[in-house]
Amino acid sequence: AQSVTQPDIHITVSEGASLELRCNYSYGATPYLFWYVQSPGQGLQLLLKYFSGDTLVQGIKGFEAEFKRSQSSFNLRKPSVHWSDAAEYFCAVASNAGGTSYGKLTFGQGTILTVHP
Amino acid sequence: DVKVTQSSRYLVKRTGEKVFLECVQDMDHENMFWYRQDPGLGLRLIYFSYDVKMKEKGDIPEGYSVSREKKERFSLILESASTNQTSMYLCASSLSYTEAFFGQGTRLTVV
Numbered sequence: 001a002q003s004v005t006q007p008d009i010h011i012t013v014s015e016g017a018s019l020e021l022r023c024n025y026s027y028g029a030t031p032y033l034f035w036y037v038q039s040p041g042q043g044l045q046l047l048l049k050y051f052s053g054d055t056l057v058q059g060i061k062g063f064e065a066e067f068k069r070s071q072s073s074f075n076l077r078k079p080s081v082h083w084s085d086a087a088e089y090f091c092a093v094a095s096n097a098g099g100t101s102y103g104k105l106t107f108g109q110g111t112i113l114t115v116h117p
Numbered sequence: 118d119v120k121v122t123q124s125s126r127y128l129v130k131r132t133g134e135k136v137f138l139e140c141v142q143d144m145d146h147e148n149m150f151w152y153r154q155d156p157g158l159g160l161r162l163i164y165f166s167y168d169v170k171m172k173e174k175g176d177i178p179e180g181y182s183v184s185r186e187k188k189e190r191f192s193l194i195l196e197s198a199s200t201n202q203t204s205m206y207l208c209a210s211s212l213s214y215t216e217a218f219f220g221q222g223t224r225l226t227v228v
Binding site for chain 2: 006009034036042043044045046049090094103104105106107108109110
């Protein structure tokens with residue numbers, strides 16, 4: 001069964017500092033991978049996705065993520081954090097194995113990001 | 118833009134009531150999902166539907182059922198609401214080879 005682990009429940013950074021949020025997945029083949037962000041009281045917004053090809057993917061709001069097959073990881077990074085980036089971030093994996101589970105989406109526990117001025 | 122609409126933002130129901138949460142998407146997506154979100158537990162999949170009248174149990178289906186009679190609509194049913202079903206419920210839809218789009222969520226309180 002597919003699964004996602006986000007080891008950090010809560011991360012605090014200063015505005016302008018760099019950021020890396022960790023994500024490890026378990027899946028039998030190369031998965032579809034996503035990062036979503038959720039602001040308080042809101043639904044989830046897609047930041048970026050990886051399906052195949054270049055392992056470094058660029059997303060919205062200056063975020064990027066790198067797929068590392070050998071480490072089963074898909075960590076999210078941003079070189080300089082803004083106060084508006086404070087939110088909860090979710091990593092997710094989708095099945096691409098075909099059959100009735102094709103596209104089934106599983107999420108990690110989430111990482112809450114606090115940004116200090 | 119893709120739109121996923123959940124019928125209510127906030128609901129308060131009594132223990133033992135039958136509760137319906139409705140979700141509608143306007144992009145002809147074959148997949149639809151119901152998740153439950155609780156602090157520290159992330160989003161847990163309740164049910165997943167990959168076509169009309171087709172469904173699969175997710176990780177926490179106990180106490181819930183679903184209905185998908187039309188492609189655009191996916192309903193979550195709490196047969197007999199209990200206080201431990203107080204939570205945020207999120208609906209999503211997707212094509213199988215792309216990302217999921219989410220509704221704004223329904224915060225359900227069972228008293």
